[in-house]
Amino acid sequence: MSDRASPRIAACESPREVNAASPVTTLSPADTPAGTPPAAPTPKYHRVLLKLSGEALGDERGTGICPEVVHAMAAQVSEVRELGVQVVIVVGGGNIFRGASGSTRGIERATGDYMGMLATVINALALQDALEKQGVPTRVQSAIAMSQVAEPFIRRRAVRHLEKGRVVIFGGGTGNPYFSTDTAAALRATEIGAEVVLKATKVDGIYDSDPKVNPHARRYEHITYQEALMRQLKVMDAAAFSLCMENRMPIVVFNFFEPHSVRRVVQGERIGTIVTS
Numbered sequence: 001m002s003d004r005a006s007p008r009i010a011a012c013e014s015p016r017e018v019n020a021a022s023p024v025t026t027l028s029p030a031d032t033p034a035g036t037p038p039a040a041p042t043p044k045y046h047r048v049l050l051k052l053s054g055e056a057l058g059d060e061r062g063t064g065i066c067p068e069v070v071h072a073m074a075a076q077v078s079e080v081r082e083l084g085v086q087v088v089i090v091v092g093g094g095n096i097f098r099g100a101s102g103s104t105r106g107i108e109r110a111t112g113d114y115m116g117m118l119a120t121v122i123n124a125l126a127l128q129d130a131l132e133k134q135g136v137p138t139r140v141q142s143a144i145a146m147s148q149v150a151e152p153f154i155r156r157r158a159v160r161h162l163e164k165g166r167v168v169i170f171g172g173g174t175g176n177p178y179f180s181t182d183t184a185a186a187l188r189a190t191e192i193g194a195e196v197v198l199k200a201t202k203v204d205g206i207y208d209s210d211p212k213v214n215p216h217a218r219r220y221e222h223i224t225y226q227e228a229l230m231r232q233l234k235v236m237d238a239a240a241f242s243l244c245m246e247n248r249m250p251i252v253v254f255n256f257f258e259p260h261s262v263r264r265v266v267q268g269e270r271i272g273t274i275v276t277s
Contacts, residue, residue, distance in 0.1 A: 044268030047086040047162065049189040050077070050198045051182065056256065057123055058095035065095065065126050074130035076262045077167060081136060085266050086162040088192060089169045090185040091127060093119025099177070113177035117144055120181060124171035125149060137166045143175030143184070155191050162192070182240035190247045197249055198265055199236060200256030205273035206235050220273045228275055244275070251275040 055062030057070055081087055096119035102112035124140045131138040139161050142150040150171060151157065161168050173184040182199075189197045203211060204219065208231070211217040225245035229238055235253050244251055252265050254272025264271055 043083050043085050043266050045085065045195045045266050047192070047194050048080075048088070048196050048198055048266060049185055049192070049194040050087060050089045050200060050262065051185040052089060052091045052127075052200050052256070054092035054094035054096060054098075054119065054123055054181075056095075056200065056202070057091070057126065063095055065123070067130075070126050070130045071133070073127065073256075074134050074136070076256070076260070077131060078134050078136050079260065080262050080266050081165070081167060083263065083266065086165075087167045088158070088162065088188065088194065089124075089127065089167065090181055090188055091120055091123045091169065091171065092181040093117070093123055095119075096122060110177040113173075113179075114144075117171075117173045117175070120173060121146065121150060121171035124169040127169055131167055137164075138169060139166055140169045140171055143170070143172035158192050168192075179239065180237050182236040183243065186236075186240040186243040186247075186249065189249055190243065194249070197244060197251045198262065199251055199253045200262075201235065201253060202255060202257055204255040204258070204271070206233055206253050206275070208233075221270070222274050222276070224277060225275060241275075245277065248277060 052073065057066065057073070058064050059066045077087055077089070093116045097112075097115050099107075099109065099112035099114070099116035102115065103109040107115070121140070121142050121144070124142075128138045128140050139158075140150040141153045141158055143153050145152055153170065153172070153175075158168050158170075170184065170188050173179060173181050174187060185197055185199075188194075206220050206223060206228070207217040208220070209217045211219075223233075225241050228236075229241050229245075236251070241251075243249075252272055252274050254261055254265055256262065258271075261271065
């Protein structure tokens, strides 16, 4: 299933920032001033890992880097962070180079995978730039050492960044060939103590077949890891599903390009498909 996205994405409104240290006064409906928006629900998750495909950063063909798309992504991450949620991101590199496809054209598989890992760092830097332009402090950590542009991946440092309110983007995959960025997402989510993996796609969940090919495809609201593996559902690879299953890490698969979709998932709204045990 391709995660390629259209750049035609509405800009997201950032919610008003709330000072968590301020005293909270509970008002009854009768006491609430007219025109005052309701208080935002308490987030269901407080530390999340967002998995983005490389194609999602690209143009209509899923190639290159589309600035409008990247800034729209940053807006969604920003409004979630303003709820007090700690956000880490793992991004793919398929919009620039995909190691598996390179090996079919004569590039040795391990070399192709390393090239793909470098592509993920390029995407991470683009996303970092967009986030910081919106006032979101961001750090990029790479599994492949490149100290001029990114920190090395250090688990305790990543956690400390989160505790200071920074967004952390993990580039370079796992640092090893033959492992996808989906597997990297499952691994990093477990390492940094995330509560959920948010798998962003361009469809509204997991289907039993491709909904673009089969108009009668059925969407799952909930599915177990075992069912996903048995049915060979391609939304994530088997290694990623297995790692999440072993560590009881829930996965939410949802349409990232619906307005405020990340915020809605984080606040507990039932959208997309949840994968649990």
